[in-house]
Amino acid sequence: MSFRISSMEEYREVYRKSVEQPEAFWAEIAGSFLWKKKWDRVLDWNFKEPDIRWFSGGTLNITENCLDRHLETRADQPAIIWEPNDPEEHHRVLTYRQLHQKVCLFANVLKNNGAKKGDRICIYMPMVPELAIAVLACARIGAVHSVVFGGFSAQSIADRIQDAQCELVITADGGFRGNKEVPLKNVIDDALVQCPSVRRVIVLTRNRTPVSMIKGRDVWWEDEIKKAETLGMLDCPAEEMDAEDMLFILYTSGSTGKPKGVVHTCGGYMVYTGYTFKTVFQYEPGDVHFCTADIGWITGHSYIVYGPLSQGATTLIFEGVPTWPDAGRFWDVVDKFKVNVLYTAPTAIRSLMQSGLEYVEGHDLSSLKVLGSVGEPINQEAWHWYHEHIGKKRCPVVDTWWQTETGGILISPIAGVTPAKPSYATLPLPGVQPVLVDEKGEEIEGNGVSGNLCIRFPWPGMLRTTYGDHERCRTNYFAAYDNLYFTGDGCLRDEDGYYRITGRVDDVINVSGHRIGTAEVENAINMHSDVIESAVVGFPHDIKGQGIYAFVISEQHLNDSDLTAKDIAMTVSRIIGPIARPDKIQFVPGLPKTRSGKIMRRILRKIAEGDLVNLGDTSTLLDPSVVDEIRNGRIA
Ligand code: WTA
Secondary structure, eight states: OOOOOOSHHHHHHHHHHHHHSHHHHHHHHHTTSOOSBOOSEEEEEETTTTEEEEEETOEEOHHHHHTGGGHHHHTTSEEEEEEOSSTTSOOEEEEHHHHHHHHHHHHHHHHHTTOOTTOEEEEEOOSSHHHHHHHHHHHHHTOEEEEOOTTOOHHHHHHHHHHHTOSEEEEESOEEETTEEEOHHHHHHHHHTTOTTOOEEEEEOSSOOOOOOOTTTEEEHHHHHHHHHHTTOOOOOOOOEETTSEEEEEEEOOSSSSOEEEEEEHHHHHHHHHHHHHHHHTOOTTOEEEEOSOTTSHHHIIIIIIHHHHTTOEEEEEOSOTTSSOTTHHHHHHHHHTOSEEEEOHHHHHHHHHHOGGGTTTOOOTTOOEEEEESSOOOHHHHHHIIIIISTTTSOEEEEBOOGGGSSOOBOOOTTTSOOOTTOOBSBOTTOOEEEEOTTSOBOOSSSEEEEEEEOSOOTTSOOEETTOHHHHIIIIISSSTTOEEEEEEEEEOTTSOEEEEEESSSEEEETTEEEEHHHHHHHHHTSTTEEEEEEEEEEETTTEEEEEEEEEESGGGTOHHHHHHHHHHHHHHHTOGGGOOSEEEEOSOOOBBTTSOBOHHHHHHHHHTOOSOOOOOTTBSOTHHHHHHHHTOOO
16 A cells, blocks of 8 residues: 555545455555564444553554654654754754664663653753654553643643553753743742652753752652663664554543543554544655644644554654744745645634745745645635635645544545645545534535534544543444543535535634634633632634633622733633643623523624624523623623
8 A cells, every 4th residue: 555646536536445345454554564473353342431452463663664664764864854943053963763763762761761662751842853862762662642732731731640640750940932042940840739649850951041950859860861872772673563552641621621632542542643644745765844833732643643654754843833923934834945845724824924025035945846734614805815825826735634533634635636725624545434423413415514523433643541531432433322432623615515614512612723622712811819710612713713702700890890801811721731721711790600600602603703683592591681781891
């Protein structure tokens, strides 16, 4: 299986086969990877419990697929190109040989620090090559990594570390983001006050900011590397992992309570990310692949690290932000490294679009072959700008729909094959069986329809459980509809059978492509001492896609509402992180509640959107007059 699909006829043929004989289809794809022992059974599954097992009996190590197997053919090819935040600082290139050496060495450092197969390791680092090295070193020894995005606060990290009972943390003194420095180690120190499970912290030197090193707990990355080198511990055999052994945990927000630890396993995740990387982008050997996500999100896991490396690609890691030193930074990077595939988020596109074309001009973008979009619906205007001004109408745009839980892309054009339609993720990849259902769970057949998006059959990259709480996984994804995986997204299927994702249908907001649970933000707001109660909804935002609108009951604001609002916003930053900071805070005398005490968010959503007329039926409210007051106080 070469993963190459060159025409729509071929796509339809392959797709048909993938549905009629899914096991044969996936076995052929899995056969292109390196297994220590071949699997006995391709698939066992039921969505009731759920219990999903791919490639049972097979053993492997994903890092042998990402590193060792390329040493014969492309040892001196760049595996990672790293562009630092500051354009004045020198970039770095790691060949496959060098990356292999560094991963082995650091894997030994982990072992020297007591880490072993099955241990959970939290990684909280800036976007430097050592982040990828840390991730791969965990996988090398069979430890389970839990990467936490560098923008999360101490409390969010502590929650994640406690949930997974991590024993080791890998971090850096600090990091750079645009013109800011981020005090990563300080944040970790604050988090660890609540985390007795952590025995060891390994600290990489990045920005040389002073940090406190706790005796017996904290060690420097560089010192540990030297020790391992001195001991001659250069080689590290890859741990033999069962296909269904855990590879990593990645936390993501749901509609209720704390973030869930989505669990991915070694075999299926490897097969799925490699397959989708190659298929969607139609990656060709030698191409430079630039995914602008942070490795702290699933997009970075799958399409900066594992997908590209398993396919022997050159992957570009960029430490900085698109708008610093100016809004031409992405185009500098594309020009400098002759990037062939650019994969970014609609938020970035909209923000660069707003900065004006002068930042695009003067850059040679002719190396680009494929443009990708991910994380949120891309509006038509942004799609056209991307296609016209970045791709110069030469490059196919792949609008890739997927989720943390799906491990890799499920619905997307295949570059150069699937005719695009702006704002449509278009068609399912071979092996993926989407269905639309109505509220009652009845399948909606035919074209020109919309409903809730579900998937009918397993694919190797799907989540297996939520860490430590399998029941939560079941109720969240498999209980809403019988025998279906429920995505939480609304979706339309047009006359051509093309899919267009319309957004979340649950209480999750997608801010700049990042999932934020309204309940989480409300919990953080409610921690502020002046707050009595709150309700949070999303509203359309020109750049971020959705913004966060908070309705808050507080007595204090009567004295100084601006100050109280700022304090509340600050509390949310402290508790979750700046990404969850509300854009608008409106003080209200009450919330629209039903007689049973349920907040009617539908009404709040309408008001936040600015639709003050069609509020729907308010007669079931306990106190309908509150709606008028909220409406009158709306923040435009
Ligand atoms: C949304 C990111 C429209 C969707 C990979 C999904 C999208 C959530 C698209 C998952 C797209 C992602 N078009 N919406 N191309 N891609 N989404 O877990 O609502 O961070 O459920 O994974 O982002 O976000 P997550």
